[in-house]
Amino acid sequence: MPNNTAATTAQFIVEDVILKYGVPRKLITDQGSHFKNELMGSITRLCGCKHVFATTYHPQTNGQVERFNATFYPQLAELHDENVNDWDAYLTACVVAYNTGVHATTGYSPFQLMFARQPVLPFDAPKAVIVLTKPNDYWTQINRLMNSYKRSVKYNINYQQQLTKRRYDKGRANPIYHPGDLVFIKQHGKRPKFGELYSGPYKVIQQQHPLAYLVEDEESSIQEQVHVSRIQPVDQK
Known part of the structure:
Protein backbone atom coordinates (compact mmCIF):
# COMPACT_ATOMS: atom_id res chain seq x y z
CA MET A 1 0.00 0.00 0.00
CA ALA A 54 -8.92 -3.34 19.37
CA THR A 55 -8.65 -1.67 22.77
CA THR A 56 -6.27 1.31 22.69
CA TYR A 57 -2.73 0.57 23.91
CA HIS A 58 -3.50 -3.08 24.46
CA PRO A 59 -2.07 -4.98 21.45
CA GLN A 60 -3.06 -8.36 22.91
CA THR A 61 -6.61 -7.62 21.68
CA ASN A 62 -5.31 -8.17 18.17
CA GLY A 63 -2.88 -10.85 19.25
CA GLN A 64 -2.38 -12.69 15.96
CA VAL A 65 -1.32 -9.53 14.15
CA GLU A 66 0.98 -8.48 16.98
CA ARG A 67 2.55 -11.95 17.05
CA PHE A 68 3.17 -11.69 13.30
CA ASN A 69 4.78 -8.27 13.76
CA ALA A 70 7.02 -9.59 16.53
CA THR A 71 8.36 -12.25 14.16
CA PHE A 72 8.34 -10.26 10.93
CA TYR A 73 9.94 -6.95 11.95
CA PRO A 74 13.22 -8.43 13.27
CA GLN A 75 13.65 -10.42 10.05
CA LEU A 76 13.19 -7.30 7.95
CA ALA A 77 15.47 -5.29 10.21
CA GLU A 78 18.28 -7.82 9.77
CA LEU A 79 18.18 -7.52 5.97
CA HIS A 80 17.63 -3.87 5.14
CA ASP A 81 20.29 -1.16 5.09
CA GLU A 82 19.37 1.59 7.56
CA ASN A 83 21.48 4.11 5.66
CA VAL A 84 19.65 3.45 2.39
CA ASN A 85 16.19 2.74 3.84
CA ASP A 86 15.61 -0.07 1.34
CA TRP A 87 13.39 -2.27 3.53
CA ASP A 88 10.75 -2.58 0.79
CA ALA A 89 13.25 -4.43 -1.42
CA TYR A 90 13.23 -7.33 1.07
CA LEU A 91 9.55 -7.25 1.96
CA THR A 92 8.36 -9.97 -0.45
CA ALA A 93 11.17 -12.36 0.50
CA CYS A 94 10.38 -11.98 4.21
CA VAL A 95 6.67 -12.59 3.58
CA VAL A 96 7.47 -15.77 1.61
CA ALA A 97 9.78 -16.99 4.38
CA TYR A 98 7.05 -16.39 6.95
CA ASN A 99 4.31 -18.05 4.89
CA THR A 100 6.35 -21.15 4.06
CA GLY A 101 7.79 -21.71 7.53
CA VAL A 102 6.14 -24.05 10.04
CA HIS A 103 4.56 -22.12 12.93
CA ALA A 104 4.91 -23.43 16.45
CA THR A 105 1.32 -22.53 17.33
CA THR A 106 -0.41 -24.36 14.46
CA GLY A 107 2.19 -26.98 13.59
CA TYR A 108 1.85 -26.09 9.89
CA SER A 109 2.95 -23.35 7.51
CA PRO A 110 0.37 -20.75 6.37
CA PHE A 111 1.02 -21.88 2.77
CA GLN A 112 0.14 -25.48 3.60
CA LEU A 113 -3.07 -24.48 5.38
CA MET A 114 -4.13 -22.30 2.45
CA PHE A 115 -3.32 -24.66 -0.44
CA ALA A 116 -3.30 -28.10 1.26
CA ARG A 117 0.18 -28.88 -0.04
CA GLN A 118 3.79 -28.04 0.65
CA PRO A 119 5.30 -25.25 -1.47
CA VAL A 120 7.91 -26.04 -4.12
CA LEU A 121 10.73 -23.59 -3.50
CA PRO A 122 13.88 -22.88 -5.53
CA PHE A 123 16.58 -25.51 -4.99
CA ASP A 124 14.07 -27.96 -3.49
CA ALA A 125 14.55 -31.61 -4.39
CA PRO A 126 11.89 -32.96 -6.80
CA LYS A 127 8.80 -34.07 -4.93
CA ALA A 128 6.81 -37.21 -5.56
CA VAL A 129 3.96 -36.82 -8.04
CA ILE A 130 0.53 -38.02 -6.91
CA VAL A 131 -1.42 -39.76 -9.66
CA LEU A 132 -5.21 -39.64 -9.36
CA THR A 133 -7.31 -42.22 -11.18
CA LYS A 134 -10.36 -39.97 -11.51
CA PRO A 135 -10.62 -36.21 -12.12
CA ASN A 136 -12.78 -35.67 -9.04
CA ASP A 137 -10.37 -37.60 -6.80
CA TYR A 138 -8.38 -34.39 -6.40
CA TRP A 139 -11.25 -32.62 -4.66
CA THR A 140 -11.87 -35.65 -2.44
CA GLN A 141 -8.24 -35.74 -1.37
CA ILE A 142 -8.01 -31.97 -0.81
CA ASN A 143 -11.23 -31.96 1.20
CA ARG A 144 -9.97 -34.81 3.37
CA LEU A 145 -6.63 -33.06 3.93
CA MET A 146 -8.22 -29.71 4.79
CA ASN A 147 -10.57 -31.27 7.32
CA SER A 148 -7.63 -33.08 8.89
CA TYR A 149 -5.63 -29.83 9.02
CA LYS A 150 -8.52 -27.94 10.62
CA ARG A 151 -8.91 -30.50 13.40
CA SER A 152 -5.19 -30.59 14.07
CA VAL A 153 -4.73 -26.81 13.96
CA LYS A 154 -7.73 -26.23 16.23
CA TYR A 155 -6.25 -28.59 18.80
CA ASN A 156 -2.74 -27.10 18.51
CA ILE A 157 -3.95 -23.49 18.81
CA ASN A 158 -6.16 -24.30 21.79
CA TYR A 159 -3.26 -26.07 23.50
CA GLN A 160 -0.90 -23.13 22.94
CA GLN A 161 -3.54 -20.63 24.09
CA GLN A 162 -4.06 -22.54 27.32
CA LEU A 163 -0.30 -22.52 27.96
CA THR A 164 -0.14 -18.78 27.29
CA LYS A 165 -3.16 -18.11 29.50
CA ARG A 166 -1.71 -20.08 32.39
CA ARG A 167 1.53 -18.11 32.16
CA TYR A 168 -0.34 -14.79 31.95
CA ASP A 169 -2.79 -15.57 34.75
CA LYS A 170 -0.23 -17.03 37.13
CA GLY A 171 -0.51 -15.08 40.37
CA ARG A 172 -2.73 -12.43 38.78
CA ALA A 173 -6.46 -11.74 39.14
CA ASN A 174 -8.29 -9.03 37.21
CA PRO A 175 -10.19 -6.69 39.56
CA ILE A 176 -13.86 -5.93 39.05
CA TYR A 177 -15.01 -2.30 38.72
CA HIS A 178 -18.54 -0.95 38.97
CA PRO A 179 -20.34 2.07 37.45
CA GLY A 180 -19.44 5.18 39.42
CA ASP A 181 -16.06 3.89 40.64
CA LEU A 182 -13.24 6.46 40.39
CA VAL A 183 -10.05 5.22 38.76
CA PHE A 184 -6.78 6.41 37.24
CA ILE A 185 -5.68 5.37 33.73
CA LYS A 186 -2.10 4.47 32.88
CA GLN A 187 -0.70 6.76 30.19
CA HIS A 188 1.00 5.57 27.02
CA GLY A 189 2.91 7.28 24.27
CA LYS A 190 5.22 10.25 24.73
CA ARG A 191 5.33 11.90 28.15
CA PRO A 192 7.99 13.72 30.18
CA LYS A 193 10.59 11.39 31.71
CA PHE A 194 9.48 12.32 35.21
CA GLY A 195 5.87 13.01 34.28
CA GLU A 196 2.85 11.38 35.84
CA LEU A 197 2.38 7.73 34.90
CA TYR A 198 -1.38 7.88 35.50
CA SER A 199 -4.01 10.43 34.46
CA GLY A 200 -7.44 11.10 35.88
CA PRO A 201 -9.48 10.58 37.85
CA TYR A 202 -11.98 8.88 35.54
CA LYS A 203 -15.43 7.57 36.36
CA VAL A 204 -16.34 4.03 35.34
CA ILE A 205 -19.44 4.11 33.12
CA GLN A 206 -19.89 0.43 32.37
CA GLN A 207 -18.09 -2.85 31.75
CA GLN A 208 -17.89 -3.44 27.98
CA HIS A 209 -16.69 -7.03 28.34
CA PRO A 210 -14.73 -8.94 31.02
CA LEU A 211 -11.44 -7.18 30.23
CA ALA A 212 -12.50 -3.68 29.10
CA TYR A 213 -14.36 -0.76 30.65
CA LEU A 214 -15.91 2.44 29.34
CA VAL A 215 -14.63 5.34 31.45
CA GLU A 216 -15.30 9.09 31.45
CA ASP A 217 -12.84 11.88 32.21
CA GLU A 218 -14.12 13.80 35.24
CA GLU A 219 -13.02 17.17 33.77
CA SER A 220 -13.66 16.91 30.02
CA SER A 221 -16.48 14.29 30.10
CA ILE A 222 -14.71 12.52 27.21
CA GLN A 223 -15.34 8.77 27.21
CA GLU A 224 -13.01 6.00 26.07
CA GLN A 225 -12.72 2.24 26.28
CA VAL A 226 -9.66 0.99 28.17
CA HIS A 227 -8.26 -2.41 29.03
CA VAL A 228 -8.44 -3.47 32.66
CA SER A 229 -4.63 -3.73 32.84
CA ARG A 230 -4.38 0.08 32.49
CA ILE A 231 -6.85 0.83 35.29
CA GLN A 232 -5.76 1.68 38.84
CA PRO A 233 -8.29 2.29 41.65
CA VAL A 234 -8.09 5.80 43.11
CA ASP A 235 -7.69 4.50 46.66
CA GLN A 236 -4.65 2.41 45.64
CA LYS A 237 -2.86 5.12 43.63
Missing part, protein backbone atom coordinates in the same frame (compact mmCIF):
# COMPACT_ATOMS: atom_id res chain seq x y z
CA PRO A 2 1.44 3.42 -0.98
CA ASN A 3 -0.14 5.08 2.07
CA ASN A 4 -2.66 4.42 4.84
CA THR A 5 -5.37 6.93 4.01
CA ALA A 6 -9.00 5.93 4.48
CA ALA A 7 -9.53 5.58 0.71
CA THR A 8 -6.42 3.44 0.14
CA THR A 9 -7.21 1.21 3.11
CA ALA A 10 -10.81 0.72 1.98
CA GLN A 11 -9.64 -0.12 -1.55
CA PHE A 12 -7.23 -2.72 -0.17
CA ILE A 13 -9.93 -4.32 2.00
CA VAL A 14 -12.29 -4.60 -0.97
CA GLU A 15 -9.86 -5.63 -3.74
CA ASP A 16 -7.28 -7.68 -1.84
CA VAL A 17 -9.46 -9.27 0.83
CA ILE A 18 -13.17 -9.36 -0.04
CA LEU A 19 -12.87 -9.90 -3.81
CA LYS A 20 -10.16 -12.55 -3.41
CA TYR A 21 -11.24 -14.47 -0.33
CA GLY A 22 -14.84 -13.45 0.30
CA VAL A 23 -16.42 -11.40 3.08
CA PRO A 24 -14.96 -12.10 6.54
CA ARG A 25 -17.41 -12.62 9.39
CA LYS A 26 -15.36 -10.31 11.59
CA LEU A 27 -12.76 -7.61 10.84
CA ILE A 28 -10.48 -6.76 13.78
CA THR A 29 -8.41 -3.57 13.48
CA ASP A 30 -6.85 -0.92 15.66
CA GLN A 31 -8.57 2.42 16.15
CA GLY A 32 -6.56 4.33 13.53
CA SER A 33 -8.44 6.96 11.53
CA HIS A 34 -7.88 4.96 8.32
CA PHE A 35 -10.03 2.19 9.84
CA LYS A 36 -12.41 4.22 11.98
CA ASN A 37 -14.23 6.35 9.40
CA GLU A 38 -17.51 6.63 7.52
CA LEU A 39 -16.19 4.94 4.35
CA MET A 40 -15.02 1.82 6.19
CA GLY A 41 -18.25 1.78 8.17
CA SER A 42 -20.28 1.80 4.96
CA ILE A 43 -18.26 -1.07 3.46
CA THR A 44 -18.60 -3.33 6.49
CA ARG A 45 -22.32 -2.59 6.81
CA LEU A 46 -23.02 -3.28 3.12
CA CYS A 47 -21.02 -6.53 3.23
CA GLY A 48 -22.52 -7.68 6.51
CA CYS A 49 -19.11 -7.82 8.20
CA LYS A 50 -18.75 -7.05 11.91
CA HIS A 51 -15.99 -4.50 12.52
CA VAL A 52 -14.32 -4.86 15.93
CA PHE A 53 -11.82 -2.27 17.17
Whole structure:
Protein backbone atom coordinates (compact mmCIF):
# COMPACT_ATOMS: atom_id res chain seq x y z
CA MET A 1 0.00 0.00 0.00
CA PRO A 2 1.44 3.42 -0.98
CA ASN A 3 -0.14 5.08 2.07
CA ASN A 4 -2.66 4.42 4.84
CA THR A 5 -5.37 6.93 4.01
CA ALA A 6 -9.00 5.93 4.48
CA ALA A 7 -9.53 5.58 0.71
CA THR A 8 -6.42 3.44 0.14
CA THR A 9 -7.21 1.21 3.11
CA ALA A 10 -10.81 0.72 1.98
CA GLN A 11 -9.64 -0.12 -1.55
CA PHE A 12 -7.23 -2.72 -0.17
CA ILE A 13 -9.93 -4.32 2.00
CA VAL A 14 -12.29 -4.60 -0.97
CA GLU A 15 -9.86 -5.63 -3.74
CA ASP A 16 -7.28 -7.68 -1.84
CA VAL A 17 -9.46 -9.27 0.83
CA ILE A 18 -13.17 -9.36 -0.04
CA LEU A 19 -12.87 -9.90 -3.81
CA LYS A 20 -10.16 -12.55 -3.41
CA TYR A 21 -11.24 -14.47 -0.33
CA GLY A 22 -14.84 -13.45 0.30
CA VAL A 23 -16.42 -11.40 3.08
CA PRO A 24 -14.96 -12.10 6.54
CA ARG A 25 -17.41 -12.62 9.39
CA LYS A 26 -15.36 -10.31 11.59
CA LEU A 27 -12.76 -7.61 10.84
CA ILE A 28 -10.48 -6.76 13.78
CA THR A 29 -8.41 -3.57 13.48
CA ASP A 30 -6.85 -0.92 15.66
CA GLN A 31 -8.57 2.42 16.15
CA GLY A 32 -6.56 4.33 13.53
CA SER A 33 -8.44 6.96 11.53
CA HIS A 34 -7.88 4.96 8.32
CA PHE A 35 -10.03 2.19 9.84
CA LYS A 36 -12.41 4.22 11.98
CA ASN A 37 -14.23 6.35 9.40
CA GLU A 38 -17.51 6.63 7.52
CA LEU A 39 -16.19 4.94 4.35
CA MET A 40 -15.02 1.82 6.19
CA GLY A 41 -18.25 1.78 8.17
CA SER A 42 -20.28 1.80 4.96
CA ILE A 43 -18.26 -1.07 3.46
CA THR A 44 -18.60 -3.33 6.49
CA ARG A 45 -22.32 -2.59 6.81
CA LEU A 46 -23.02 -3.28 3.12
CA CYS A 47 -21.02 -6.53 3.23
CA GLY A 48 -22.52 -7.68 6.51
CA CYS A 49 -19.11 -7.82 8.20
CA LYS A 50 -18.75 -7.05 11.91
CA HIS A 51 -15.99 -4.50 12.52
CA VAL A 52 -14.32 -4.86 15.93
CA PHE A 53 -11.82 -2.27 17.17
CA ALA A 54 -8.92 -3.34 19.37
CA THR A 55 -8.65 -1.67 22.77
CA THR A 56 -6.27 1.31 22.69
CA TYR A 57 -2.73 0.57 23.91
CA HIS A 58 -3.50 -3.08 24.46
CA PRO A 59 -2.07 -4.98 21.45
CA GLN A 60 -3.06 -8.36 22.91
CA THR A 61 -6.61 -7.62 21.68
CA ASN A 62 -5.31 -8.17 18.17
CA GLY A 63 -2.88 -10.85 19.25
CA GLN A 64 -2.38 -12.69 15.96
CA VAL A 65 -1.32 -9.53 14.15
CA GLU A 66 0.98 -8.48 16.98
CA ARG A 67 2.55 -11.95 17.05
CA PHE A 68 3.17 -11.69 13.30
CA ASN A 69 4.78 -8.27 13.76
CA ALA A 70 7.02 -9.59 16.53
CA THR A 71 8.36 -12.25 14.16
CA PHE A 72 8.34 -10.26 10.93
CA TYR A 73 9.94 -6.95 11.95
CA PRO A 74 13.22 -8.43 13.27
CA GLN A 75 13.65 -10.42 10.05
CA LEU A 76 13.19 -7.30 7.95
CA ALA A 77 15.47 -5.29 10.21
CA GLU A 78 18.28 -7.82 9.77
CA LEU A 79 18.18 -7.52 5.97
CA HIS A 80 17.63 -3.87 5.14
CA ASP A 81 20.29 -1.16 5.09
CA GLU A 82 19.37 1.59 7.56
CA ASN A 83 21.48 4.11 5.66
CA VAL A 84 19.65 3.45 2.39
CA ASN A 85 16.19 2.74 3.84
CA ASP A 86 15.61 -0.07 1.34
CA TRP A 87 13.39 -2.27 3.53
CA ASP A 88 10.75 -2.58 0.79
CA ALA A 89 13.25 -4.43 -1.42
CA TYR A 90 13.23 -7.33 1.07
CA LEU A 91 9.55 -7.25 1.96
CA THR A 92 8.36 -9.97 -0.45
CA ALA A 93 11.17 -12.36 0.50
CA CYS A 94 10.38 -11.98 4.21
CA VAL A 95 6.67 -12.59 3.58
CA VAL A 96 7.47 -15.77 1.61
CA ALA A 97 9.78 -16.99 4.38
CA TYR A 98 7.05 -16.39 6.95
CA ASN A 99 4.31 -18.05 4.89
CA THR A 100 6.35 -21.15 4.06
CA GLY A 101 7.79 -21.71 7.53
CA VAL A 102 6.14 -24.05 10.04
CA HIS A 103 4.56 -22.12 12.93
CA ALA A 104 4.91 -23.43 16.45
CA THR A 105 1.32 -22.53 17.33
CA THR A 106 -0.41 -24.36 14.46
CA GLY A 107 2.19 -26.98 13.59
CA TYR A 108 1.85 -26.09 9.89
CA SER A 109 2.95 -23.35 7.51
CA PRO A 110 0.37 -20.75 6.37
CA PHE A 111 1.02 -21.88 2.77
CA GLN A 112 0.14 -25.48 3.60
CA LEU A 113 -3.07 -24.48 5.38
CA MET A 114 -4.13 -22.30 2.45
CA PHE A 115 -3.32 -24.66 -0.44
CA ALA A 116 -3.30 -28.10 1.26
CA ARG A 117 0.18 -28.88 -0.04
CA GLN A 118 3.79 -28.04 0.65
CA PRO A 119 5.30 -25.25 -1.47
CA VAL A 120 7.91 -26.04 -4.12
CA LEU A 121 10.73 -23.59 -3.50
CA PRO A 122 13.88 -22.88 -5.53
CA PHE A 123 16.58 -25.51 -4.99
CA ASP A 124 14.07 -27.96 -3.49
CA ALA A 125 14.55 -31.61 -4.39
CA PRO A 126 11.89 -32.96 -6.80
CA LYS A 127 8.80 -34.07 -4.93
CA ALA A 128 6.81 -37.21 -5.56
CA VAL A 129 3.96 -36.82 -8.04
CA ILE A 130 0.53 -38.02 -6.91
CA VAL A 131 -1.42 -39.76 -9.66
CA LEU A 132 -5.21 -39.64 -9.36
CA THR A 133 -7.31 -42.22 -11.18
CA LYS A 134 -10.36 -39.97 -11.51
CA PRO A 135 -10.62 -36.21 -12.12
CA ASN A 136 -12.78 -35.67 -9.04
CA ASP A 137 -10.37 -37.60 -6.80
CA TYR A 138 -8.38 -34.39 -6.40
CA TRP A 139 -11.25 -32.62 -4.66
CA THR A 140 -11.87 -35.65 -2.44
CA GLN A 141 -8.24 -35.74 -1.37
CA ILE A 142 -8.01 -31.97 -0.81
CA ASN A 143 -11.23 -31.96 1.20
CA ARG A 144 -9.97 -34.81 3.37
CA LEU A 145 -6.63 -33.06 3.93
CA MET A 146 -8.22 -29.71 4.79
CA ASN A 147 -10.57 -31.27 7.32
CA SER A 148 -7.63 -33.08 8.89
CA TYR A 149 -5.63 -29.83 9.02
CA LYS A 150 -8.52 -27.94 10.62
CA ARG A 151 -8.91 -30.50 13.40
CA SER A 152 -5.19 -30.59 14.07
CA VAL A 153 -4.73 -26.81 13.96
CA LYS A 154 -7.73 -26.23 16.23
CA TYR A 155 -6.25 -28.59 18.80
CA ASN A 156 -2.74 -27.10 18.51
CA ILE A 157 -3.95 -23.49 18.81
CA ASN A 158 -6.16 -24.30 21.79
CA TYR A 159 -3.26 -26.07 23.50
CA GLN A 160 -0.90 -23.13 22.94
CA GLN A 161 -3.54 -20.63 24.09
CA GLN A 162 -4.06 -22.54 27.32
CA LEU A 163 -0.30 -22.52 27.96
CA THR A 164 -0.14 -18.78 27.29
CA LYS A 165 -3.16 -18.11 29.50
CA ARG A 166 -1.71 -20.08 32.39
CA ARG A 167 1.53 -18.11 32.16
CA TYR A 168 -0.34 -14.79 31.95
CA ASP A 169 -2.79 -15.57 34.75
CA LYS A 170 -0.23 -17.03 37.13
CA GLY A 171 -0.51 -15.08 40.37
CA ARG A 172 -2.73 -12.43 38.78
CA ALA A 173 -6.46 -11.74 39.14
CA ASN A 174 -8.29 -9.03 37.21
CA PRO A 175 -10.19 -6.69 39.56
CA ILE A 176 -13.86 -5.93 39.05
CA TYR A 177 -15.01 -2.30 38.72
CA HIS A 178 -18.54 -0.95 38.97
CA PRO A 179 -20.34 2.07 37.45
CA GLY A 180 -19.44 5.18 39.42
CA ASP A 181 -16.06 3.89 40.64
CA LEU A 182 -13.24 6.46 40.39
CA VAL A 183 -10.05 5.22 38.76
CA PHE A 184 -6.78 6.41 37.24
CA ILE A 185 -5.68 5.37 33.73
CA LYS A 186 -2.10 4.47 32.88
CA GLN A 187 -0.70 6.76 30.19
CA HIS A 188 1.00 5.57 27.02
CA GLY A 189 2.91 7.28 24.27
CA LYS A 190 5.22 10.25 24.73
CA ARG A 191 5.33 11.90 28.15
CA PRO A 192 7.99 13.72 30.18
CA LYS A 193 10.59 11.39 31.71
CA PHE A 194 9.48 12.32 35.21
CA GLY A 195 5.87 13.01 34.28
CA GLU A 196 2.85 11.38 35.84
CA LEU A 197 2.38 7.73 34.90
CA TYR A 198 -1.38 7.88 35.50
CA SER A 199 -4.01 10.43 34.46
CA GLY A 200 -7.44 11.10 35.88
CA PRO A 201 -9.48 10.58 37.85
CA TYR A 202 -11.98 8.88 35.54
CA LYS A 203 -15.43 7.57 36.36
CA VAL A 204 -16.34 4.03 35.34
CA ILE A 205 -19.44 4.11 33.12
CA GLN A 206 -19.89 0.43 32.37
CA GLN A 207 -18.09 -2.85 31.75
CA GLN A 208 -17.89 -3.44 27.98
CA HIS A 209 -16.69 -7.03 28.34
CA PRO A 210 -14.73 -8.94 31.02
CA LEU A 211 -11.44 -7.18 30.23
CA ALA A 212 -12.50 -3.68 29.10
CA TYR A 213 -14.36 -0.76 30.65
CA LEU A 214 -15.91 2.44 29.34
CA VAL A 215 -14.63 5.34 31.45
CA GLU A 216 -15.30 9.09 31.45
CA ASP A 217 -12.84 11.88 32.21
CA GLU A 218 -14.12 13.80 35.24
CA GLU A 219 -13.02 17.17 33.77
CA SER A 220 -13.66 16.91 30.02
CA SER A 221 -16.48 14.29 30.10
CA ILE A 222 -14.71 12.52 27.21
CA GLN A 223 -15.34 8.77 27.21
CA GLU A 224 -13.01 6.00 26.07
CA GLN A 225 -12.72 2.24 26.28
CA VAL A 226 -9.66 0.99 28.17
CA HIS A 227 -8.26 -2.41 29.03
CA VAL A 228 -8.44 -3.47 32.66
CA SER A 229 -4.63 -3.73 32.84
CA ARG A 230 -4.38 0.08 32.49
CA ILE A 231 -6.85 0.83 35.29
CA GLN A 232 -5.76 1.68 38.84
CA PRO A 233 -8.29 2.29 41.65
CA VAL A 234 -8.09 5.80 43.11
CA ASP A 235 -7.69 4.50 46.66
CA GLN A 236 -4.65 2.41 45.64
CA LYS A 237 -2.86 5.12 43.63
